[in-house]
Amino acid sequence: MQLSLIKVCSITGLFVYFLIGKICLMCVWPNNIEEKQLFFIVSLYVVHLITYIIVNGFYMACYESKSKYISKAKIEQKPWPWDGKDSKVWQEMKRLYWKNVIINQFIMIGVAYSASCFKLDTRFDETFPTVFEISWQILVFGIIEDVLFYFSHRLLHTPYFYGKVHKVHHIYNITVSWSAEFAHPFEYILGNLIPVIAGPILLGYQTHMITILVFVGLATHKTLSDHSGFNFPWDVYQHLPLTTHSEFHSKHHSLNTGNYSSTFTYLDDLLGTTINK
Ligand SMILES: [Zn+2]
Ligand SMILES: [Zn+2]
Numbered sequence: 001m002q003l004s005l006i007k008v009c010s011i012t013g014l015f016v017y018f019l020i021g022k023i024c025l026m027c028v029w030p031n032n033i034e035e036k037q038l039f040f041i042v043s044l045y046v047v048h049l050i051t052y053i054i055v056n057g058f059y060m061a062c063y064e065s066k067s068k069y070i071s072k073a074k075i076e077q078k079p080w081p082w083d084g085k086d087s088k089v090w091q092e093m094k095r096l097y098w099k100n101v102i103i104n105q106f107i108m109i110g111v112a113y114s115a116s117c118f119k120l121d122t123r124f125d126e127t128f129p130t131v132f133e134i135s136w137q138i139l140v141f142g143i144i145e146d147v148l149f150y151f152s153h154r155l156l157h158t159p160y161f162y163g164k165v166h167k168v169h170h171i172y173n174i175t176v177s178w179s180a181e182f183a184h185p186f187e188y189i190l191g192n193l194i195p196v197i198a199g200p201i202l203l204g205y206q207t208h209m210i211t212i213l214v215f216v217g218l219a220t221h222k223t224l225s226d227h228s229g230f231n232f233p234w235d236v237y238q239h240l241p242l243t244t245h246s247e248f249h250s251k252h253h254s255l256n257t258g259n260y261s262s263t264f265t266y267l268d269d270l271l272g273t274t275i276n277k
């Protein structure tokens with residue numbers, strides 16, 4: 001398939017995702033949500049969990065696959081973490097991963113609860129958002145997320161925070177999808193959760209809960225995809241202007257410096273931290 005056609009299909013796919021996400025959520029939306037705070041926490045948790053399982057499941061199938069098409073999309077020449085290491089090291093990495101996953105569940109619920117206590121004037125009623133409203137609000141959420149992520153990430157690369165906190169995430173110098181949320185709790189709160197939830201909280205009543213859930217699904221997919229170690233041609237982020245993608249973040253892990261942004265490339269460009277090697 002020609003690249004220009006793949007490009008059009010993948011960009012269209014993003015808006016189709018907004019539409020399908022909205023329709024699916026509208027179909028199961030309760031008539032009257034009395035416990036808004038509980039609904040906010042549970043729905044965020046469930047959407048993140050479902051996306052996390054589906055996207056990681058897809059990439060795990062890719063790691064297992066012997067297909068030439070898939071191996072051609074591998075970004076780094078280095079072996080996957082389970083291939084190039086002593087099996088004891090890989091066993092230890094797996095043990096640490098599961099420990100991290102369990103801790104992250106509690107942290108996620110705690111941050112969602114704190115955010116809902118801080119300010120929760122999001123719309124939960126049947127004034128469902130249009131695809132246009134979802135699109136522009138997700139763009140705003142992405143801009144806010146990116147600014148907070150960029151500066152917190154720069155902070156995490158200072159010697160003190162790198163040694164105490166961020167080196168946990170950088171254990172993976174070749175990334176795999178599930179390494180995306182493998183991080184010290186401090187980093188998971190500061191660099192992952194707060195940037196994602198900040199936009200929805202700031203926009204307040206202008207935002208419907210459906211838009212937040214569509215955004216959380218998209219943000220979860222993006223971080224897993226950016227850490228997948230593959231640059232498939234259908235990845236929409238390679239085709240959108242000024243957006244980061246898997247190759248961009250893979251360079252960051254490979255070199256331990258530069259390419260600090262999570263969503264857009266302009267901050268790295270403006271502040272001279274882009275890696276073009
Ligand atoms: Zn880093
Ligand atoms: Zn990373």
